[in-house]
């Protein structure tokens with residue numbers, strides 16, 4: 001039984017909310033308890049990436065973060081990116097490429113890719129690999145996930161005006 | 173680590189006061205990524221040190237000053253003149269960990285596999301500690317034993333100062349892993365000062381394959397006064413065997429790890445020399 005003795009307030013998928021919690025509850029546990037079940041529990045120790053959420057726009061493992069650390073911050077989960085009826089661009093490409101097997105890793109993959117697409121303007125392989133290096137997939141061998149991601153990124157890059165095409169965030 | 177309470181002080185003085193009052197029942201929390209793995213029987217109060225204005229990187233005179241709560245990903249992205257810290261940061265764990273874990277958390281309590289102590293020892297960094305007022309110490313003093321000893325009384329690490337490399341100074345670091353995000357099998361770093369092709373000064377450090385990060389003084393001694401050429405680097409790297417207690421693991425013998433460290437030192441020295449001769453920024 002969880003005794004909730006504290007509260008934490010943060011913006012979740014654009015909505016400011018206050019949750020009851022306790023000092024050593026992990027953000028992942030809180031999110032899943034509150035119905036944000038798209039965020040998965042895989043290893044619970046910061047190695048698989050299934051629990052990836054965005055904290056102030058940066059990809060983070062929710063299984064390592066104490067919920068109390070999220071106070072005042074902006075948290076985004078997979079629910080903010082797409083739904084079964086209205087999938088996001090990368091999700092559509094994943095389906096088209098047949099890149100999903102068990103699907104457990106996919107929400108985390110999509111969140112890391114979201115951080116990439118919202119932070120960077122140039123999607124060189126090195127940068128893409130850097131953003132995706134914390135997400136493991138035990139089924140697919142990554143090839144089709146990569147193909148789907150490349151397609152999504154190329155589309156996004158060609159939709160942007162050429163003048164903006166200078167790297168701003170991570171450099172090698 | 174079990175947490176019984178979680179507090180977010182607004183100032184450094186408040187944080188220290190809280191930690192002093194809590195004694196062993198309190199613990200600073202930065203990214204919290206190491207706290208997750210720490211075994212402690214009694215629950216502690218986490219004192220959040222990420223809201224004290226300690227996340228920044230600035231060039232100040234001859235130093236880059238990095239706030240203790242700066243995440244590794246910010247250090248990886250930062251660019252300054254002759255900046256060399258990004259390479260090792262890129263090699264630590266994964267994107268998600270680098271976004272959260274801080275330079276202070278990596279070096280306030282040093283685990284045997286930590287990468288940053290190795291680099292900071294070679295770079296001759298300085299550490300800034302707040303104990304009511306700020307005091308500085310050299311990396312040699314700071315890493316002479318487990319740094320956690322310095323924080324028991326509630327003091328806090330506030331910044332890491334890294335010398336801006338002068339012309340003819342070069343730095344190189346190498347981290348050997350089984351796969352990209354794995355813990356290090358051996359991490360080595362070298363700082364060289366060259367003059368007319370001759371090594372004027374050298375600092376070489378290692379970690380991960382030994383019980384605690386340390387400088388390799390016999391390697392340094394074998395470099396100073398000699399020409400900065402591969403043959404000299406090879407001979408110096410061979411002095412690493414006697415300079416530290418190499419430890420095997422993960423199916424690898426101590427002797428294998430020592431050899432791995434030696435070739436890594438050679439590589440780091442070559443990189444440092446190339447940097448000193450004028451690397452492409």
Ligand SMILES: Cc1cc2nc3c(=O)[nH]c(=O)nc-3n(C[C@H](O)[C@H](O)[C@H](O)COP(=O)(O)OP(=O)(O)OC[C@H]3O[C@@H](n4cnc5c(N)ncnc54)[C@H](O)[C@@H]3O)c2cc1C
Pocket residue numbers: 045046047199200201202203204205206207208221240241263264265266269272273274275276277278279280281285286287288323327328329330353354355356
């Ligand atoms: C899956 C995984 C893989 C990793 N791989 C590597 C790796 O390959 N190489 C490597 O070097 N590291 C690695 N790390 C370690 C990671 O870098 C550390 O977890 C991190 O550096 C700790 O930083 P933090 O900000 O999360 O610290 P926290 O977990 O918040 O704190 C760590 C310790 O430092 C103390 N502390 C924090 N800030 C201060 C301060 N300002 N003053 C005094 N004390 C303080 C805390 O009380 C605690 O004892 C890995 C971690 C994980 C989870």
Ligand code: FES
Pocket residue numbers: 040041042043044045046047048049050051052061062063064
């Ligand atoms: S569940 Fe968080 S990284 Fe695996």
Ligand code: FES
Pocket residue numbers: 099100101102103104105106136137138139140
């Ligand atoms: S599809 Fe099963 S883990 Fe990736």
